[in-house]
Amino acid sequence: MISMKNVYKKYPNGIVAINGINIEINQGEFIYVVGPSGAGKSTFIKMVYREEFPTSGDIFVNGINFAKLKSKQVPYLRRQIGVVFQDFKLLPLLNVYENVAFALEVTEQSPKVIRKHVMEVLDLVGLKHKARMFPTEISGGEQQRVSIARSIVSTPKVMIADEPTGNLDPETAWDIMNLFEKINRRGTTIIMATHNKEIVNTIKHRVIAIEGGLVVRDELGGDYGYEA
Amino acid sequence: MKLRTVGRHFRESLKSLSRNGWMTFASASAVTVTLLLVGVFVMIMMNLNKVAEDLEKDVEIKVLVELTAEKTEISQLEQDIKSVNGVANIVYSTKDAELENLIKDFGENMGLSDQNNPLRAAFYVKAQVPQETKKVADQISRLENTHSVEYGEGKIEKLFSFLNGARNVGIVLIAALLFTAMFLISNTIRITILARKREVEIMKLVGATNWFIRFPFVLEGMWIGILGAILPITIITFLYYNLYKIIQPYLEGEFFNLLPLTPFLYQINGLILLMGVFIGIWGSFMSVRKFLRV
C-alpha cells in the first residue's frame, strides 16, 4: 500500500537526506524505522504524508501517485494518514475532546458523527474520563495518547509516528507501545521512527534501518542493531 | 462548504478575537486611525466637490448689447448666440430689467431712473460644460452688436483649476492612506497568525483544506475592520453634524451649500464601514496566503 521507487531527496540547502530508496510496505504491517541521528528517518517519514516532496523518484500511498497529486488534493490525502509526533502537537487552548474532534471538524462531519467517533477513540486510548481537561492538566503520556487518538479518529489506513516515545519515560513509552499494538491489530499500518532499542528488540516487527539516506537493512523481526 | 462549517468559522473567528485580545486591539487601532483620516478626508473632498459643482452651475456669461442695436438686431443676436457651439440656455434681460436689478441690489439713492438709464440690455448665457465658459464667451464676443462679454475671467479659471487640483491631491492621498492601512493590518494579522502558526500547521496535518484554514482568519480580519470602523463613524458623525449646524446657517441664500446631513452621513459612514471590512479581509487574506503555501 506504500511504495517508494528510487526516491531521492535533496533539500534546498544542498543536503541530500535520502539517496535512492526502494521500499514496499503492505497493508497491516508494523514497521520500525531506525538509524543514527541525521540518517534521514524524519525525511523519509515526511515524504509519506507529503510534508516533503522527493526531488526524484516515485511514491505511492493507497494507490495515489504523489507526483500526480495536486496540492489542492493533499488535504484529502492527509485524512487517510494519521500522524503522531515526539512533541504531541496538541492545541493548548482546546481541551482533550476538542483536540481530537478537531481532526473530524475539518472533514465537515456532522456533530453527532464527530461525537460518536471521538468518544470511541478516547475510550480506546483510555482517556474518556479526562475529555474535559486541557493539555497542560494531563501528563506527557496522556498528551501523547490524545495525539494518537486524534491521528486515528478519522480511521486512516496508515499511521505514521516520528519518535512517539522520544519525550516519555520508559514505563509510559511501553503504555504507548501497547496502544500502537492495539491499533495495529485493528488493521492499521504503522510506520514508526524510533531510537528506542528496548522496544524494537522486545516487540518484534519489521525493521528498516536507514544510514546516510540509504536503506542498509530491512528484515522482518529484526533487532535495533545500534548501541542505544 | 456546509452551513454548519460556516457557523463553526464564525464561532472560531469570534473566539480568536477575544483570545488574541491585544493583537485585536492593535489591529483595530490601526484601522481606526486610517479610517478616521480617510473619513475626514472624504468628508472634506465630497463637500469641496459639492461646492465646486454648485459654483460650476452658477457660472454664466453676461453679454452686454450695443446701445445702438435695434429690436430686430437684438433678436438676430439672440439667434446668433443660440447657434454658438456649447451654449446651454440664454435669457434676455432688457435695460429696464437691468436697472431694476441694480436698484434691488444697491437701493434707490443712486439717482437713476427710467428716464436716464445708462445701462445696456443683456443676455445671460450658460455654457453646457462650465469649463468651456471661456471658449463660448470668446465666440460670442465676436458676434455683431455685442458691446462686451463678462464671465469673471481668470477668477473662474483659477477656481476650476484649484478644485481640480484639490480633487486629484485628495484622491492620491486617500489611496496612499488606504494602502498604508492595508499594509499595517496585513502586518498585524501576520503577527497574529505567526502566533498561531502551530494551529495552522496542525490543521494542515489533519487534512484541513486551505479554505477551511483561511476562512476564520478572513472573518477575523472582517471583525477587526468592523471594530476599527466604530470610532471613526462616531467621530465623523459627531463632527459633521456639528459643523453642519454651525456653518450651514451662514450659507443660507448663497448659491452653494454643504451636503445635507441625510443622505451624506449614511453614505460616508457606509463607506467607512465598507472600507474597514475590505481592508480587514484583504489584510488577513494576504497574510494567511503566505502560510498556506506548501
Ligand SMILES: Nc1ncnc2c1ncn2[C@@H]1O[C@H](COP(=O)(O)OP(=O)(O)OP(=O)(O)O)[C@@H](O)[C@H]1O
Ligand atoms: N528542512 C530541512 N532543510 C534542510 N535540511 C534538512 C531539513 N530537514 C532535515 N535536513 C537534513 O537532512 C538530513 C536528514 O535529516 P532527518 O531529520 O531526516 O534525520 P533523522 O534521521 O530524522 O535524524 P534524528 O534521528 O536526529 O531525528 C540531516 O542532515 C538534516 O540536517
Ligand SMILES: [Mg+2]
Ligand atoms: Mg528525526
